[in-house]
Amino acid sequence: MKSVRLVAIAVLVLTALTVLGARYLAPAGYEQQFREMPQAAPSAHHLLGTDDLGRDRWARLLYGMRVSLTLAPLAALFTTVLAGLVGGIAGYFGGWTERCCKLLIDLFLSVPWLFLLITVRAVLPLNVSPEASVTVTFALLGLLGWAASARVICAGAKNLMKSEFIWMARASGFSGFKLIRLHLLPNLRGALLAQFWISIPVFIIAEANLGALGLGVSEPLPSLGSLLRELQDAVMLRPEPWRLLPLAVLIVVISSFQVLLNKEEVRS
Amino acid sequence: MLRFWGWAVLRVAAVMLMASFASAMLMRIAPGFSSDDQELNSGLSSQSIQAIRQARLMDADIPHFYASYVASLIHGDLGASRSLNQPVKDLLRERLPVTLFNLAFALAVGWLLGLALAIAAQIWDTRALSFFANGLSGTFISTPAAALALVFLLLRWPPAFAAALLVYPKVYRYTQNLLQQSSEMPHVLTARAKGAGPWRVLAWHIAPIAFPQLIALVGVSISIGIGVLLPIEVVSDVAGIGQLAWHAAQARDLPLLVNLTMVVTFVTVCATLISDAAQRGLSRSAA
Numbered sequence: 001m002k003s004v005r006l007v008a009i010a011v012l013v014l015t016a017l018t019v020l021g022a023r024y025l026a027p028a029g030y031e032q033q034f035r036e037m038p039q040a041a042p043s044a045h046h047l048l049g050t051d052d053l054g055r056d057r058w059a060r061l062l063y064g065m066r067v068s069l070t071l072a073p074l075a076a077l078f079t080t081v082l083a084g085l086v087g088g089i090a091g092y093f094g095g096w097t098e099r100c101c102k103l104l105i106d107l108f109l110s111v112p113w114l115f116l117l118i119t120v121r122a123v124l125p126l127n128v129s130p131e132a133s134v135t136v137t138f139a140l141l142g143l144l145g146w147a148a149s150a151r152v153i154c155a156g157a158k159n160l161m162k163s164e165f166i167w168m169a170r171a172s173g174f175s176g177f178k179l180i181r182l183h184l185l186p187n188l189r190g191a192l193l194a195q196f197w198i199s200i201p202v203f204i205i206a207e208a209n210l211g212a213l214g215l216g217v218s219e220p221l222p223s224l225g226s227l228l229r230e231l232q233d234a235v236m237l238r239p240e241p242w243r244l245l246p247l248a249v250l251i252v253v254i255s256s257f258q259v260l261l262n263k264e265e266v267r268s
Numbered sequence: 269m270l271r272f273w274g275w276a277v278l279r280v281a282a283v284m285l286m287a288s289f290a291s292a293m294l295m296r297i298a299p300g301f302s303s304d305d306q307e308l309n310s311g312l313s314s315q316s317i318q319a320i321r322q323a324r325l326m327d328a329d330i331p332h333f334y335a336s337y338v339a340s341l342i343h344g345d346l347g348a349s350r351s352l353n354q355p356v357k358d359l360l361r362e363r364l365p366v367t368l369f370n371l372a373f374a375l376a377v378g379w380l381l382g383l384a385l386a387i388a389a390q391i392w393d394t395r396a397l398s399f400f401a402n403g404l405s406g407t408f409i410s411t412p413a414a415a416l417a418l419v420f421l422l423l424r425w426p427p428a429f430a431a432a433l434l435v436y437p438k439v440y441r442y443t444q445n446l447l448q449q450s451s452e453m454p455h456v457l458t459a460r461a462k463g464a465g466p467w468r469v470l471a472w473h474i475a476p477i478a479f480p481q482l483i484a485l486v487g488v489s490i491s492i493g494i495g496v497l498l499p500i501e502v503v504s505d506v507a508g509i510g511q512l513a514w515h516a517a518q519a520r521d522l523p524l525l526v527n528l529t530m531v532v533t534f535v536t537v538c539a540t541l542i543s544d545a546a547q548r549g550l551s552r553s554a555a
Contacts, residue, residue: 114495212414254410
C-alpha cells in the first residue's frame with residue numbers, strides 16, 4: 001500500500017510540474033491553429049496529433065489540465081469557506097440558528113448533486129466568453145458543493161462547543177469572535193482541511209461531466225472536461241485511440257487523489 | 269414510531285416544496301426566461317403571440333405561479349409542459365418507468381458487484397483480488413458519468429450498466445471498510461481464535477454488526493444513481509427523467525422543471541428516510 005501511495009504522489013507531482021511547465025512543453029499555444037494539417041496523426045512535432053481545427057492536442061491537454069487543476073482547488077477553497085461559515089455558525093449558536101442551517105443543508109442534500117449541478121448550469125447562459133464560462137462553471141461548483149462538508153463541520157463545531165476547554169475559555173471571559181478565532185477554528189482546521197482535499201477530485205470530475213455535455217468551459221479555452229467532448233465523435237475513436245488520452249489522464253489524476261485521501265476521509 | 273413518521277412526512281413535504289420553489293426562482297432569474305422560440309414562428313397570428321407572451325408573464329410572477337401550482341397539485345393537476353405541449357402527468361407516466369427501471373438495474377448490479385467483491389476480499393484476502401477490486405473501484409470513482417456513457421455508446425453496451433459501474437465504487441469501499449472494522453472487534457477475534465471458519469465468522473459475527481450500517485448506504489446510492497443517470501440519459505439518448513430535466517432546463521420550461529425537481533426530491537428524500545428508519549429499527553433489534 002505504501003508503494004501505491006508513493007506512485008500516487010509521484011503522479012501528482014509530475015502532473016503539477018507538467019502543468020506548470022506547459023508553456024515550455026507545448027509546441028504551441030492552446031488556440032494556435034495549424035490550418036494546413038487538421039486532424040493530423042501523432043508525429044514528432046504534434047505528439048497527440050491535431051484536432052478538427054488544426055490545434056495541437058498535446059498543448060490543449062497541458063493547458064486544459066492547468067485550467068482544471070488550478071480552478072478545482074480554488075472552487076474547493078470557496079466551498080470549504082462556505083461550509084465552514086454555515087457549519088460553524090450552526091454549531092456555534094445552536095438552537096434555532098442550527099435548525100435553520102440544517103434545513104438549508106438538507107435542502108441542498110435532498111437533490112442529487114450531479115442532477116442539481118447540471119440542471120443549474122443548463123439554466124445559466126452558455127454563449128459567454130471563455131473567461132466568464134470558467135468563472136461561472138467553477139463558482140457554481142463552489143456554490144453548490146458545500147452542503148455535505150457543512151454537515152461535517154457543524155457536527156465538529158457542536159462537539160467542540162460541549163468540550164471542557166471551551167467552557168473554561170467562556171468562563172475566562174472569551175466569547176464571540178475571539179472564542180472562534182482562538183479556540184474553535186484551530187480545532188476545526190483538520191476537518192476543514194479534509195473537506196478541502198475531498199472536494200478537489202469531486203470538482204474535477206464534476207467539471208468533466210459538465211464539459212463532456214457541453215456545459216463547461218467554452219471554446220477556445222480548454223479544460224479536462226471540454227477535451228472530453230472529442231469522445232462524442234465515437235466513430236473516430238477506433239482509428240484514433242489517442243483521443244482517449246484526456247480521459248485516461250483524468251482517471252489517473254483522480255485515482256491518485258483517491259489513493260492519497262485516507263480511508264476515514266473516503267468513508268465520510 | 270408514529271411521531272417519527274409524522275415528522276418524516278412533514279419533512280418530506282417541506283423539503284419538496286422548498287426545492288421546487290427554489291428551482292422556480294432559479295428558472296425565473298435565468299436569462300432568456302421571458303422569451304419564447306414560438307414567438308419567431310411566422311405562421312402564428314399576433315393574437316397567438318400575444319397569448320404566448322401572456323402565459324409567460326403569468327409564469328414570471330413566481331409567488332402567483334407557485335401558489336396556483338400548489339393549488340392545482342392538491343387536486344392532482346401537474347400542469348402542462350410549455351415546450352412539449354403535453355400534460356406533465358403524461359410525460360412523467362411515459363418517462364418515469366424508464367428511469368426507475370434503469371435506476372433499479374444500476375442499483376441491483378452495483379450493489380451485487382460491490383458486496384460480492386468486498387466479501388470476497390474479506391474472505392480470501394489475496395493481494396491479486398484486492399488489487400483488482402480496488403483498481404476497479406478507483407477507476408470508476410474517477411470516471412465522469414458522461415464520459416463513461418460515451419464509451420458505452422461506442423461499445424453499444426446498455427447505458428444502465430454504466431450507471432451500475434458508477435454506483436459500485438461507493439458500495440464496495442463502504443462495505444470493505446465496514447467489514448474491515450467489524451472484523452477487528454474483540455468478539456470476532458475471539459471467534460477466530462476458537463477456530464470458527466471465515467464464512468461462519470462473516471455470517472454470525474460480522475454481518476449482524478455491519479448489516480444495519482450498510483442499510484444507511486441505500487439512500488446515498490439511490491441519490492448517486494439518480495445523479496449519474498441524468499448525464500447518461502442525455503448522452504445515450506434514453507427517454508427518461510434525466511433527459512426530460514435537461515430539456516426542461518434548456519427550454520426554460522418552468523412547469524416541467526418544477527415537477528421534475530419535486531419528483532427527484534421525493535424519491536431521494538423518501539429513500540434516505542426509509543433507509544434511516546430501517547437502520548434504526550435493525551440497530552434497535554440487534555441491541
